[in-house]
Amino acid sequence: MSYRITWIEAQRSFEATRGETVLEAARRAGVTLPSECAFGGCGTCRVKLVTGRVHYAEPPPALSPEEAANGYALMCQAHALADLEISTERVLAAPTPPERHRASVVRMEALSRDVTRLVLAIDNNVRLAFRPGQYLNVLLGEAGTRSFSMASGPDETLIELHIRRIDGGYFTQDLLSAMRPGDTLDIGAPLGGFGYHEEDYRPIVMAATGTGIAPLRSMLATLLGSEDVPPIDLYWGARTSDDLYLHEEFAQLAAGREDFRFVPVLSRADDAWSGVRGYVQDAVLADYPDLSEHALYLCGSPVMIADARRAFVAHGASVRYLYADSFTFQHPQCVGAAQ
Numbered sequence: 001m002s003y004r005i006t007w008i009e010a011q012r013s014f015e016a017t018r019g020e021t022v023l024e025a026a027r028r029a030g031v032t033l034p035s036e037c038a039f040g041g042c043g044t045c046r047v048k049l050v051t052g053r054v055h056y057a058e059p060p061p062a063l064s065p066e067e068a069a070n071g072y073a074l075m076c077q078a079h080a081l082a083d084l085e086i087s088t089e090r091v092l093a094a095p096t097p098p099e100r101h102r103a104s105v106v107r108m109e110a111l112s113r114d115v116t117r118l119v120l121a122i123d124n125n126v127r128l129a130f131r132p133g134q135y136l137n138v139l140l141g142e143a144g145t146r147s148f149s150m151a152s153g154p155d156e157t158l159i160e161l162h163i164r165r166i167d168g169g170y171f172t173q174d175l176l177s178a179m180r181p182g183d184t185l186d187i188g189a190p191l192g193g194f195g196y197h198e199e200d201y202r203p204i205v206m207a208a209t210g211t212g213i214a215p216l217r218s219m220l221a222t223l224l225g226s227e228d229v230p231p232i233d234l235y236w237g238a239r240t241s242d243d244l245y246l247h248e249e250f251a252q253l254a255a256g257r258e259d260f261r262f263v264p265v266l267s268r269a270d271d272a273w274s275g276v277r278g279y280v281q282d283a284v285l286a287d288y289p290d291l292s293e294h295a296l297y298l299c300g301s302p303v304m305i306a307d308a309r310r311a312f313v314a315h316g317a318s319v320r321y322l323y324a325d326s327f328t329f330q331h332p333q334c335v336g337a338a339q
């Protein structure tokens with residue numbers, strides 16, 4: 001038995017059987033619904049169910065009971081139980097299709113005890129066209145892919161990545177420690193639907209943990225140079241002050257500006273730290289107990305994103321204006337081809 005799925009904004013329809021998720025059915029039909037992790041962890045594939053019903057094999061982590069009760073569903077986990085009309089609630093910019101490139105390592109620099117700045121140049125002087133907030137995949141053949149967000153702006157010729165070493169990690173520990181300038185990497189880019197939504201025109205709160213700052217840095221490179229951007233508060237959470245590897249850069253950017261505020265937050269600060277302590281999501285709520293007027297951009301640890309999402313919605317944030325880039329550990333749909 002199959003059901004008809006209609007995506008309102010894209011004016012596209014396709015069939016889905018009960019045995020497949022709506023996202024799987026969309027892919028089979030060549031319809032590109034927004035998605036990232038494909039296992040219910042990031043919330044990118046959330047849509048509003050205008051008509052119809054769905055069920056899940058297990059409750060997906062990135063959908064709160066309140067969101068489900070308000071008619072939202074995650075397409076990567078949802079199975080249709082009837083014909084569906086779904087809404088992404090906005091017209092999405094057509095994504096630039098990812099392409100495979102060969103890139104050379106230009107420079108490497110330790111930014112902290114476990115974060116490396118890796119600067120890449122795409123061969124043949126190609127400048128990568130991407131939307132700030134997007135990521136690339138390092139293509140490792142049978143070892144699959146590893147995703148890293150562009151930390152540089154789209155106007156820059158070189159691509160900058162901030163890579164946190166994962167203990168025992170094949171790429172971030174083994175390969176990266178042996179890498180030298182001049183080495184080459186195959187990459188697939190650009191990828192991902194995370195980025196600034198100009199049409200919201202709401203005060204912006206950005207919250208990141210660790211290297212989750214990378215896509216926000218790329219977005220800020222464009223936003224802080226543009227006119228007519230709402231005020232931005234950037235909260236950056238880390239354990240110790242050593243982990244705040246761009247503290248000076250953001251503190252200087254914020255100095256003397258009324259439209260950009262930088263709030264570093266440490267969860268394991270020593271006595272010398274005079275700034276905000278605790279978790280980044282709690283720091284946001286201490287400043288903004290009512291988030292109903294804000295647009296929120298969350299990047300980094302899946303645990304922070306899940307907690308922040310729940311807490312922010314409980315404090316009035318609308319899921320319609322809540323965007324997340326979750327650094328999930330696996331993303332099996334991205335393995336292969338240019339991705």
Ligand SMILES: Cc1cc2nc3c(=O)[nH]c(=O)nc-3n(C[C@H](O)[C@H](O)[C@H](O)COP(=O)(O)OP(=O)(O)OC[C@H]3O[C@@H](n4cnc5c(N)ncnc54)[C@H](O)[C@@H]3O)c2cc1C
Pocket residue numbers: 135145146147148149150162163164165166167168169170171172173192211212214215326327328329331
């Ligand atoms: C869209 C996206 C963008 C990302 N952007 C960045 C970025 O800009 N900078 C950055 O540093 N990271 C980023 N990540 C996370 C990064 O992709 C992983 O840390 C990386 O793939 C680990 O590769 P590895 O080969 O070293 O580890 P693997 O060999 O693949 O894994 C080794 C072990 O570590 C676990 N593991 C893997 N990744 C993580 C993790 N992130 N945290 C904790 N445990 C993990 C695995 O489950 C496994 O047990 C991003 C992830 C996604 C999905």
Ligand code: FES
Pocket residue numbers: 034035036037038039040041042043044045046062074075076077
């Ligand atoms: S793609 Fe569905 S939750 Fe990540």
